Amino acid sequence: MKHLAILLFATLANAYTTINIYGTGLFLPYSMGVVGYIKKNIPISDYRITGISGGAWCSLLYTQEDDLSNHDKIWSYTIGNNVTKLKLQSDLKTFQKNVEDNLKVRYKSRKAKNLDKISIISTKLDGALFKMKTEEKTNFTNIDDVIDFCLCSSYLPYLSGSTFSKKYKGSR
Secondary structure, three states, rough: OOOHHHHHHHHOOOOEEEEEOOHHHHHHHHHHHHHHHHHHHOOOOOOEEEOOHHHHHHHHHHHHHHOOHHHHHHHHHOOOOOOOOOOOOOOHHHHHHHHHHHHHHEEEEEEEEOOHEEEEEEEEEOOOOOOOOEEEOOOOOOHHHHHHHHHHHHHOOOOOOOOOOEEEEOOO
């Protein structure tokens, strides 16, 4: 019984909290608010965070930003002050381009934080158009690498760009 207690303690000593943020769709601002509330009010020191689609952006910001409570500020440094509204059918190209450009500029002179705690899930095309599989990416090399994979995860065919898929390091 003593050995079981030691094993259990050793397991709990290495435990961490997993945060999963799935596709947010048009509820991205709401999801960002929830993540911001958690970050501010429920400090979690040892965590792993996984995001899909809009959840990928929430995961990225959760790991890189200290404060996610000012939604106007988040809009400003991600989408940009010149965009006051987004429509699903016509503005996703603008969203993708602005978020990519703005976040790469924002984090260019900063040291990336917590890259070992983040994973992003996307769909990968394996050759043929209808041969798709889910791919989880971890071990990002730098913040631009995370941003590029978030773009893939949140890409909607022909709405986010002029093609069916987004390329990441030569793969679709």
